Amino acid sequence: MAQQESTQTVDRELTMSRAMVEAIADEMRTNEEVFYMGEDVADYGGIFDSTQGLLDEFGHDRIMDVPISETAYLGAAVGAAQAGMRPIAELMFVDFFGVAMDQIYNQMAKNTYMSGANVTVPMVLTAAVGGTYNDAAQHSQTLYGTFAHLPGMKVVVPSTAYDAKGLMHNAIRDDDPVVYMFHKRLMGIGWMPAPDGPKTPVPEEAYTIPFGSADVKREGADVTVVTLGLHVHRALEAAETLAEDDIDTEVIDLRTLVPVDTDTILESVEKTGRLVVVDEDYRSYGVTSEIIARVAEADLASLEAVDRLAVPDVPIPYARPLENEVIPATDDIEDTVRAITS
């Protein structure tokens, strides 16, 4: 069964994409039923390095390039999963979900429920998310909230190499459909420089990180910042600057949205009394409102002050000044934290 999170000290550091690939390779070696399919995942190695090197070891039968036909191959992954295999299917950009959303939310997400759990769909849907490189409205969304809103899918968003590996092991072994959303800016791709944070020590052996376990990436006493993905690193950077002004910021990385670890957030807010939720997804009806609502429902008394930062309700624009305006930046997080701690 699932091992616990590894606690041993390791020196070896990996990029997030290498850590993901290591988990996939390990699962493929131990389970013949695991295979990977998607556009440009074999010979190219994944546009965002999500399958780099896997073709050499496993060949085209298990690392499958498919025609540009998301409805067909994501639906085929559902069928193969229902037949007992464990497919991993990649949606190159999460923005392309619209092409195949029927297969995703009417089948992948619902078949377990509609069958009274007599059918299960043990598959992983991987998808690249995120902006910050000016690729405009059809290639820059995060859409965390969209997938977390529709019941039946577990939703995973790693922010470090260590988490990426442990969460991927868990995702492949899970008997439910898991949407594994990796931020392009964190992968360590040659042509898109990553911040320093996501490259972390990663143990060589397999380990799992249980879903629904948020991680306190930085402890602090004055204010709780809850976030995920790229914005974990922006929040940590902001926290360092804020510390110079004696504002002690706790940074919580959600790691999974379904299930979500409300307890860790509540414990933190009970301590700090102040909550800021930061998200790269759209503001309305999204992650920020959900987290704030959960805290308000469970423990309104602890909450002295609250605010949120997200993409205002506009599609992601192309020009650099426009994109910078709408995606929360490190200084936006600093400003928001200062405002509610002043």
Next chain:
Amino acid sequence: MYRVMVTARYYEERLQEEYLEGKQPAFDISAGPIPGELHLAAGHEASAAGVCQHLRDDDTVTAPHRPHHIAIAKGVDLDRMTAEIFGRETGLSNGKGGHMHLFDPAVNFACSGIIAEGCPPAVGAGLAAKKRNEDSVAVAFIGEGAVSQGAFLESLNLAAVQNLPVVFVIEDNDWAISMPKDRVTDVEDASQRAGGFDLPGKRVDSDDATAVYAAAKEAVGRARDDNGPSLLELQVHRRMGHFMGDPESYRPAEDSEAAKNRDSIERLAAELRAAGVEDAELEEIRDEAHERVDSAIEWAKEQPQPDPEDAYEDVFAGSKSGVTTTEPAHELADTTRAGGDD
């Protein structure tokens, strides 16, 4: 046609130069004067020039993510298109769309970044023309990788049963990112797919602008005369990577070389010379085209960046109405902690 083709080729050469500025030595997609991804169409010129020669401003064209040559052939405003690609305020979309999302309603041109997505709107333009008893036509350009998408096949069917004035043009450059055509489809001649919808289908099996012109004349004429849709498959070639920065490690070197040796522009120039056109005249056309392109790029680079506040406009037709306007109250009730027990 020759003028369109040399304009498009030189335009892409200049864009390539500008795009690479600031992105070297380590390629950084988010640096330099041109934001985001850039997909160039060098080697595709014959299809755009040969088809669009038959079109008027009131005819609609939808193009894919590789749109520049088609836009130029359709008569899109070159200055404002270039400003858009540079993300400037005076661009076609005020910097919101970028190179994959160019819209010029003056000549009924649009493009989109998701594969086969332009097919249904072209059917819609054809439907509108038919309902209004107008003789305008619609042309949907897609790549050969798009023929596996449901949107393409569904559009063929809808256009057929409604007998709409639509021409579907497949630009076959043999590569869908890293996937060679023979691994995407078992149907070598995609124009045969037309038969499945009881439509005429034709393939022009070379980079021959004159042959494209003749085939398109028939297809566009058929649509304009209310004789319904048709499918044209045009062989082009891909002289470079799928996008700027694509290492093309999946592509045999001899394939790239072969592509560069099949130049539709040189071929057309040779035909023109054989027909008695003087070299001097061809040079004059070429020089004028280059001057036009240089002037567009110079103009675009002088244009202002958009004001960050512009990001909130245009979500809906009534401008700012789409944006969340509620400013959060940073502090909860100013008495004590809400619901507190003191």
